[in-house]
Amino acid sequence: MKITITGSLGNISKPLTEILVKAGHDVIVISSSADRADEIKALGATPAIGQVTDVDFLTEAFKGADAVYLMVPPNFGATHWKDYIADIGDNYAKAITANGITKVVHLSSIGAHLADGTGPITGIHRVENILNALEGVAVKHLRAAFFYINFYSNVDMIKHGGIIGSNFGADTPMVLVHPADIAVVAAEELQGSFTGKSVRYVAGDERKAAEVAKVLGTAIGKPELPWIEFTDADNIAGAIGAGLSEEVATNYTEMGAAARTGILWEDYLKHKPVLSKIKLEDFAVEFARAF
Numbered sequence: 001m002k003i004t005i006t007g008s009l010g011n012i013s014k015p016l017t018e019i020l021v022k023a024g025h026d027v028i029v030i031s032s033s034a035d036r037a038d039e040i041k042a043l044g045a046t047p048a049i050g051q052v053t054d055v056d057f058l059t060e061a062f063k064g065a066d067a068v069y070l071m072v073p074p075n076f077g078a079t080h081w082k083d084y085i086a087d088i089g090d091n092y093a094k095a096i097t098a099n100g101i102t103k104v105v106h107l108s109s110i111g112a113h114l115a116d117g118t119g120p121i122t123g124i125h126r127v128e129n130i131l132n133a134l135e136g137v138a139v140k141h142l143r144a145a146f147f148y149i150n151f152y153s154n155v156d157m158i159k160h161g162g163i164i165g166s167n168f169g170a171d172t173p174m175v176l177v178h179p180a181d182i183a184v185v186a187a188e189e190l191q192g193s194f195t196g197k198s199v200r201y202v203a204g205d206e207r208k209a210a211e212v213a214k215v216l217g218t219a220i221g222k223p224e225l226p227w228i229e230f231t232d233a234d235n236i237a238g239a240i241g242a243g244l245s246e247e248v249a250t251n252y253t254e255m256g257a258a259a260r261t262g263i264l265w266e267d268y269l270k271h272k273p274v275l276s277k278i279k280l281e282d283f284a285v286e287f288a289r290a291f
Contacts, residue, residue, distance in 0.1 A: 001066040002026040003190055005045075006052065006092075007073060008036055011149060011179035012107065012186065016069065017045050019187040030061050032073070052088050058095035065099065067190050068092075071107035072127065076248050085123025089130040096134060105189045106131055107182070108141040110175055110201065111258060113267040119255030121264075132197045139196075140189045143268070144182050145175040145203040148283040151216060155291060156242070158225065164217075165228035167235035167253055168260035170210035175265055177204040178283060181276035201268055204276040212280065219284035220291045232257060 003020055007013030008031035017040075020027045027045040030052070031037070040047040050057035052073060062068055070092050078084035096104060111121040112128055131139045154164045185202050207215075209227045217225025230238065232253050239249035258264040 001191070002028070002064055004028040004030065004048070004062050004065040004068045006030045006069060007071045007107075008033065009039060009043075010071075010073075011147070012071065012183045013069070014043075015180050015183035016186050017043050019183060020190065021045055023187070023191065025191075028061060028065070030058075052091060055091050055094050058091055059098045062095045062099045062101060065101055067103035067105065068096065068101055069105050069107070069186055069190060070127075070131075072124070076245065079247060081120055081247055081251050082123035082126070085120060086126035086130065089123075089127030092127075093130050093134055096131075096137060102137055103190075104131060104134075104137055104139045105186050106139060106141050107186070108143045108199070110143050110145050110203070110268050111255075111264040112141070112143055114258070114263060117254065118258045118264060119251035119253070121255060121258075138194055139198070140194050141197075141199045142182065142185060142189070143199055143201045145177040145201070145268075148176055148178050148204075148278075148280070148287075151212070151283075151287060152290060153242075158217075158220070158222070158291075162222075163226055163228045164213050165226075165230055166209070166259075167230050167232050167256040168209065169229040170208065170213070170227040172209045172259055173206065173262075173265065174209055174212060174259070175203045175206050175268060176212075176280060176283075177202055177276065178278035181278050185276070199271070201271055201273045202276065203268070203273060204278050205280045206275070207280055215280050215284050216287055219288040 021044040028048050029040045029045045030048045034049050037047040048061040072085045072088045109121045109124045111118045112125045182202050213225045213227035235253045236249045
């Protein structure tokens with residue numbers, strides 16, 4: 001099969017590329033960075049260097065593909081983040097239609113069942129709808145849980161404040177997943193057979209926020225590391241202080257509020273998958289090495 005992968009050599013797209021190349025597929029990897037070209041070639045894939053904001057480029061990069069893997073790259077400089085995400089989804093849809101592609105695997109997110117109130121996931125909900133409107137195209141939405149690697153953004157907080165936290169409390173349930181496990185599922189779906197428009201949840205562990213603090217804290221020699229709940233206002237201010245724009249800080253805080261109220265997880269709880277391999281304790285080993 002000829003498969004086009006978006007997401008450059010990111011946390012999911014790189015291991016996904018490795019799996020697909022090893023399986024003998026012709027893999028095209030889209031990257032915005034020419035510096036990635038040699039690394040993509042070294043994996044046995046073909047680089048396509050350009051911007052996902054460019055429909056003509058995408059149309060060329062998708063040419064001849066039997067299937068495409070779609071994800072919207074983060075853009076922390078976007079003025080209207082949700083609209084940016086939806087706009088990229090629309091670009092993908094145009095390139096898919098232009099090439100008559102009939103098989104799509106889309107990296108979505110837990111919480112994408114909701115039309116609003118989930119920060120950047122609202123944009124992903126819109127992408128799901130855009131792809132679902134394509135006629136004659138089989139689409140599998142992979143609604144991934146909260147990435148373990150997002151906890152790397154808390155390293156400075158732990159080092160300098162001796163705490164970890166967000167705008168939801170220690171008793172808040174969290175659904176977690178490792179990007180490597182998402183790559184395995186994406187490869188399975190790209191190489192498998194599905195029809196119509198469907199959703200598959202991808203999760204590796206279910207823990208409360210306090211347990212996250214305990215496990216990560218223990219791994220770095222701080223077993224009493226507390227999970228602290230911030231107000232929404234303090235969460236926004238802290239994110240801006242850490243260098244994020246007000247737009248991004250506000251969206252992340254909205255997503256945290258959705259976790260706090262539980263609406264983020266409500267559809268997942270109705271359609272819980274078999275949990276994947278990598279657990280919180282496994283990730284904690286990686287976290288400790290990076291810490």
